[in-house]
Amino acid sequence: MKPYAEMTKEELESELNELKESYKKYLGMDLSLDMSRGKPCREQLDLSMGMMDALNSTVDLSCEDGTDCRNYGLLTGIPEAKVLIGDMMENHPDNIIIYGNSSLNVMYDTVARAMTHGIMGHTPWCKLDEVKFLCPVPGYDRHFAITEYFGIKMIPVATDENGPDMDKVEELVSSDESIKGIWCVPKYANPTGVSYSDETVSRMARLKPAAADFRIFWDNAYGVHHLYDDKQDYIVEILAECKKAGNPDLVYKFASTSKITFPGSGIAAIATSLNNLEDITAQLKNQTIGHDKVNQLRHVRFFGDIHGMVEHMRKHADIIRPKFEAVEEIFEKNLTGYGIGEWTKPNGGYFISFDSLEGCAKEIVRLAKKAGVTMTGAGATWPYGKDPKDSNIRVAPTYPPIEDLKLAAELFCLCVKIASVKKLLENK
Amino acid sequence: MKPYAEMTKEELESELNELKESYKKYLGMDLSLDMSRGKPCREQLDLSMGMMDALNSTVDLSCEDGTDCRNYGLLTGIPEAKVLIGDMMENHPDNIIIYGNSSLNVMYDTVARAMTHGIMGHTPWCKLDEVKFLCPVPGYDRHFAITEYFGIKMIPVATDENGPDMDKVEELVSSDESIKGIWCVPKYANPTGVSYSDETVSRMARLKPAAADFRIFWDNAYGVHHLYDDKQDYIVEILAECKKAGNPDLVYKFASTSKITFPGSGIAAIATSLNNLEDITAQLKNQTIGHDKVNQLRHVRFFGDIHGMVEHMRKHADIIRPKFEAVEEIFEKNLTGYGIGEWTKPNGGYFISFDSLEGCAKEIVRLAKKAGVTMTGAGATWPYGKDPKDSNIRVAPTYPPIEDLKLAAELFCLCVKIASVKKLLENK
Numbered sequence: 056m057k058p059y060a061e062m063t064k065e066e067l068e069s070e071l072n073e074l075k076e077s078y079k080k081y082l083g084m085d086l087s088l089d090m091s092r093g094k095p096c097r098e099q100l101d102l103s104m105g106m107m108d109a110l111n112s113t114v115d116l117s118c119e120d121g122t123d124c125r126n127y128g129l130l131t132g133i134p135e136a137k138v139l140i141g142d143m144m145e146n147h148p149d150n151i152i153i154y155g156n157s158s159l160n161v162m163y164d165t166v167a168r169a170m171t172h173g174i175m176g177h178t179p180w181c182k183l184d185e186v187k188f189l190c191p192v193p194g195y196d197r198h199f200a201i202t203e204y205f206g207i208k209m210i211p212v213a214t215d216e217n218g219p220d221m222d223k224v225e226e227l228v229s230s231d232e233s234i235k236g237i238w239c240v241p242k243y244a245n246p247t248g249v250s251y252s253d254e255t256v257s258r259m260a261r262l263k264p265a266a267a268d269f270r271i272f273w274d275n276a277y278g279v280h281h282l283y284d285d286k287q288d289y290i291v292e293i294l295a296e297c298k299k300a301g302n303p304d305l306v307y308k309f310a311s312t313s314k315i316t317f318p319g320s321g322i323a324a325i326a327t328s329l330n331n332l333e334d335i336t337a338q339l340k341n342q343t344i345g346h347d348k349v350n351q352l353r354h355v356r357f358f359g360d361i362h363g364m365v366e367h368m369r370k371h372a373d374i375i376r377p378k379f380e381a382v383e384e385i386f387e388k389n390l391t392g393y394g395i396g397e398w399t400k401p402n403g404g405y406f407i408s409f410d411s412l413e414g415c416a417k418e419i420v421r422l423a424k425k426a427g428v429t430m431t432g433a434g435a436t437w438p439y440g441k442d443p444k445d446s447n448i449r450v451a452p453t454y455p456p457i458e459d460l461k462l463a464a465e466l467f468c469l470c471v472k473i474a475s476v477k478k479l480l481e482n483k
Numbered sequence: 484m485k486p487y488a489e490m491t492k493e494e495l496e497s498e499l500n501e502l503k504e505s506y507k508k509y510l511g512m513d514l515s516l517d518m519s520r521g522k523p524c525r526e527q528l529d530l531s532m533g534m535m536d537a538l539n540s541t542v543d544l545s546c547e548d549g550t551d552c553r554n555y556g557l558l559t560g561i562p563e564a565k566v567l568i569g570d571m572m573e574n575h576p577d578n579i580i581i582y583g584n585s586s587l588n589v590m591y592d593t594v595a596r597a598m599t600h601g602i603m604g605h606t607p608w609c610k611l612d613e614v615k616f617l618c619p620v621p622g623y624d625r626h627f628a629i630t631e632y633f634g635i636k637m638i639p640v641a642t643d644e645n646g647p648d649m650d651k652v653e654e655l656v657s658s659d660e661s662i663k664g665i666w667c668v669p670k671y672a673n674p675t676g677v678s679y680s681d682e683t684v685s686r687m688a689r690l691k692p693a694a695a696d697f698r699i700f701w702d703n704a705y706g707v708h709h710l711y712d713d714k715q716d717y718i719v720e721i722l723a724e725c726k727k728a729g730n731p732d733l734v735y736k737f738a739s740t741s742k743i744t745f746p747g748s749g750i751a752a753i754a755t756s757l758n759n760l761e762d763i764t765a766q767l768k769n770q771t772i773g774h775d776k777v778n779q780l781r782h783v784r785f786f787g788d789i790h791g792m793v794e795h796m797r798k799h800a801d802i803i804r805p806k807f808e809a810v811e812e813i814f815e816k817n818l819t820g821y822g823i824g825e826w827t828k829p830n831g832g833y834f835i836s837f838d839s840l841e842g843c844a845k846e847i848v849r850l851a852k853k854a855g856v857t858m859t860g861a862g863a864t865w866p867y868g869k870d871p872k873d874s875n876i877r878v879a880p881t882y883p884p885i886e887d888l889k890l891a892a893e894l895f896c897l898c899v900k901i902a903s904v905k906k907l908l909e910n911k
Contacts, residue, residue, distance in 0.1 A: 108540045124748075125531075127746045159770070159772060200768075319555055319556075341591065341629055344585065345747045347584045348747050350748065
């Protein structure tokens with residue numbers, strides 16, 4: 056085949072006619088497929104049904120320290136959950152608070168607390184004229200939604216295969232006191248699947264922020280979410296690295312079991328320095344008497360320990376790996392050589408990131424939607440939903456059954472082609 | 484016996500010597516009893532163990548509308564949980580959002596949202612010079628902790644057997660625009676056990692606040708927590724009353740199952756007008772993808788419907804009623820006629836409220852603590868922990884086993900007597 060960019064106007068028009076014929080067939084199929092969100096599929100959820108038997112009316116619901124998990128108490132979590140989640144997050148149990156079911160909620164609370172009360176004695180952000188966050192792009196729309204909701208100005212920072220552009224991050228963070236945070240998904244990132252290089256993590260830990268209350272919001276959502284046994288990404292543990300760098304309080308690290316057991320019925324956690332924990336606990340004790348300890352116990356009894364969780368994640372991988380591979384194969388078969396798009400091939404996480412020709416992403420998503428396939432909205436991976444190049448699309452392959460997924464991926468490629476040809480024709 | 488106030492100095496000194504002898508016996512008993520918090524006892528928790536069997540690995544975890552409760556979705560709760568909790572709260576399911584495990588957290592969030600974003604388009608409270616809340620006293624310390632944490636100025640308002648002093652509430656609310664809220668526990672109040680009279684609720688609903696963003700924080704924590712079948716308090720439903728009064732958006736109503744199933748592993752909810760719900764949901768969608776739907780389903784499957792819950796609450800009553808009665812009996816036996824204290828005899832809820840002679844509460848709690856019985860800190864029932872008369876003590880009879888409770892109540896009476904005699908001697 057010939058790259059579209061090298062085609063004449065006539066060749067493109069002829070190609071477009073053929074593509075439109077193929078597209079019509081999809082229109083007639085009455086599809087209704089959802090590739091928009093990083094949702095586990097039914098088979099993945101079934102993996103955790105055993106957790107529903109981990110507790111029953113005959114078992115003792117006391118945790119290791121003797122606390123009756125059914126009653127009030129243990130604001131920061133039960134000891135054995137701190138061990139399990141600590142092992143998962145690669146942090147000491149003492150550095151951990153176990154929360155409720157949503158790490159997003161923990162991140163929201165962390166920003167909200169900084170807004171109203173400031174961080175470790177510093178001015179509450181709501182009293183400042185301007186607060187800014189760095190947002191590596193493409194990134195996670197729900198992160199951006201939190202900062203947008205609080206009126207925090209978001210500054211996009213480019214990313215590559217090593218993570219965010221650290222020259223830019225260092226320059227901005229060290230020169231602008233109104234920059235208070237950076238959103239990071241350091242491993243199998245949403246949506247690129249990229250894991251930060253050792254150098255990136257090292258430079259993150261060694262930032263010299265102009266703002267004493269600058270924090271890295273380190274959302275390690277996919278820490279144990281490998282797709283392969285033999286191709287796994289490793290990232291340097293950020294708390295230890297920050298400590299080593301003399302910046303022990305620089306980072307808030309977040310994680311949850313939402314994509315390990317059940318989204319919405321998992322347990323979430325923060326890992327951070329003892330200073331930060333003290334600051335957080337001063338709020339937490341006013342906010343709640345405690346989180347759901349029975350669910351913490353349920354998780355611990357189900358997994359036993361981190362080894363049980365690792366085994367469990369292998370089963371997840373076995374279910375979703377073929378889906379990632381199917382999409383990648385279809386992209387390769389349909390799009391290679393046309394010069395109209397690039398995509399990532401992650402070793403883990405929940406997404407493939409697709410970059411189209413400039414100015415095509417919205418049209419691709421529109422065409423797919425019209426034919427019954429819902430993608431994440433174009434632009435969603437950028438702050439304020441505004442992708443300046445209109446080129447990035449997040450592809451979420453986990454939820455649909457594989458046959459549906461293949462159909463959706465084929466259709467997607469067709470939409471990429473149609474949108475690309477139309478875009479190229481504009482300049483002929 | 485003779486009222487202490489009528490005793491001579493010599494009589495009081497002789498009485499004090501006798502009392503101290505009795506107190507010494509308690510010191511030798513090495514007690515360690517906790518009457519400080521409204522915690523259910525083990526037998527109460529056992530009532531809900533069946534809930535641990537309500538779900539297991541063989542049952543379908545879809546809710547009525549077909550949503551798989553294990554996955555993301557349904558931000559405001561599953562339909563059948565809204566029906567169950569709606570019935571419990573006496574509100575329409577459409578007026579309800581089901582949250583996570585803690586109604587305190589919902590109240591905290593409600594204040595936090597008003598601080599950072601304001602209520603229904605009004606100025607965020609954090610941008611105002613001063614924000615005030617009315618605090619009916621004695622009241623719930625954790626309410627006061629939330630408003631104190633946010634720097635909201637708290638104004639105590641006296642209560643009697645009908646609820647808050649409504650003349651005062653009306654006067655303050657209608658004249659001061661910086662008064663943005665009032666904390667209410669309208670039924671079996673914490674700590675008095677009082678339920679608001681029809682007139683009180685009616686006047687609450689008809690408040691004419693100077694502030695358009697004034698809200699009643701109606702914490703109906705003990706709505707179904709009766710102690711007796713034949714002596715139950717009823718209160719007028721506040722949402723309906725507000726609507727009738729042309730003030731539909733005036734109230735946020737809170738409740739949870741914390742003292743119905745398991746504290747910390749229950750489900751919490753807010754009931755309010757559709758306008759308020761829209762305002763809340765605009766935040767909620769940024770805060771979380773959803774709460775724990777599996778736990779919502781677990782509750783619904785366990786209770787079936789509101790009748791199941793009512794039956795369940797009868798069993799709670801059977802366990803804790805004898806504890807309330809034992810304390811009341813011991814108070815009556817030991818304290819009647821001395822003129823050194825008054826206490827409430829609630830028909831439901833979790834507390835007995837005790838009022839000592841002025842200036843005695845701290846000393847009573849200190850003496851009890853020294854002998855191994857932990858009471859709620861004196862002053863806790865007042866904003867900033869400052870009871871101007873130093874006389875109110877919250878008594879929480881539910882948690883200790885009944886024999887321990889009786890011992891603790893006897894000791895408490897002794898401490899009341901000692902502190903009272905000492906106080907009276909100061910003026911002789």
